[in-house]
Amino acid sequence: MDQSSGERRLAGETGTKPADGPTTLTSRSRELEDVSFGAIVDVATDSRMLWATPDGLEVVGRGVAAQVTASGPERFDRIRAQTARVFDALDHDGPAVARPRAFGGFSFHDGHESGPPWTGFGAASFVVPRTLVVRSDEGTWLTTVGNDPDEATARLEHWIERLDDMPTMQPSGTAPGIDSTTRTTSREIWTEQVETALERIERGALTKVVLAQALSVELDEPVDIPGTLERLRRRYPNCYRFLIGHEVGGTFFGAPPERLVSKHGTRVETEALAGSVPRSDAPEEDEAYADQMRDSEKVQREHGLVVEAIRDQLEPLASELQIDDQTIRRLANIQHLQTPISATLEGDRHVLEIVEALHPTPAVGGVPPAAAWETIRDAETFDRGWYAAPVGWFDGNGDGEFAVGIRSGIATDETVTLFAGNGIVADSDPDDEWEEVQLKFRPILDELR
């Protein structure tokens, strides 16, 4: 269907589909009664995306009005330049809330290439969906994009009919069941990896590195990803939720607690989220875990590195920067130390400039960045792909929002590969770090059992 066959991208190349780039695009919008977002993306044969934020914005998209891809160190700029052309050619006839947006993300490393389990996911890829449904406090809106006004309107009418036949409430489905799991990293190898990182830290070459593991889960039957995300919404209401699937390849999905950035005009919100302890059903024990994290010199050092790095990256771009008081971020199965950070930008910037400046923060990378990246590459035996990398959307004004793609997995047929990592600093204990990583697999793993 949507011009996605024959995708061939060389390293450092940029692509826009349709191949020559559209000369014009038109969008049409209409307000809707409520509709099940899960039902709209409950297909595997079409490009699909879902994006939901803790503050209640929810968007689903289907099909491809335009797709841009890029790789190499210039990938952020290239995506920005390519989509600028798409948005410039686009005439949106509808309210701002229903405006077309580009959804997608980046791989963790800029040299990443598409390949199993990350087939369809190169170093950077964004789609402006042909059909978009947005739910916010301004209502629920359907938007369709076409090459001319007639096509956009015809698609709008067609989708209104289709949505009429769809349920307003999609059942949240059942777990597919787990047949077997395979770890990329045994406990012994993990201990070696952490000890190697600790030696580098001791030698002074490295201050912090986030090491991760992958867990490949064979399912009894294919997973219903929209249903899984709906169940995750109930258990993790204060997390983001996302799904990105192309016509060919796997579906990347997750429920990350961590905002990389949201930008509206010159206003930027981000956060440092680092430091992890379990939850407990017993309120006193739960509080004791939080106290232990707050009072730990090691965790404070680890967290402080993230705050500092974000501050250093944002300060040159900002006329004002505010670092709020540290809080405890409680999720159903884990608690984190969180510091909200906001800034007013000096002049107009594109959200991708902020994404580029921040990724990867030491919450998922390390300090100093080059030594951390080298340690990650030496240690990790799997492909991070889009794990722990920016995932989100932006619009024609350069506004947008990105989460950090953690608490996530890539699903292909009856396999889901999950990813989770943890920050290693001086005094880290390999066994404690192992336990924290296992906790971070749990949100999705629990919904697959």
Ligand SMILES: C=C(O[C@@H]1C=C(C(=O)O)C=C[C@H]1O)C(=O)O
């Ligand atoms: C790396 C992950 O989480 C990150 C690492 C954390 C830590 O080291 O304590 C906490 C939150 C996240 O920023 C993950 O979930 O995979």
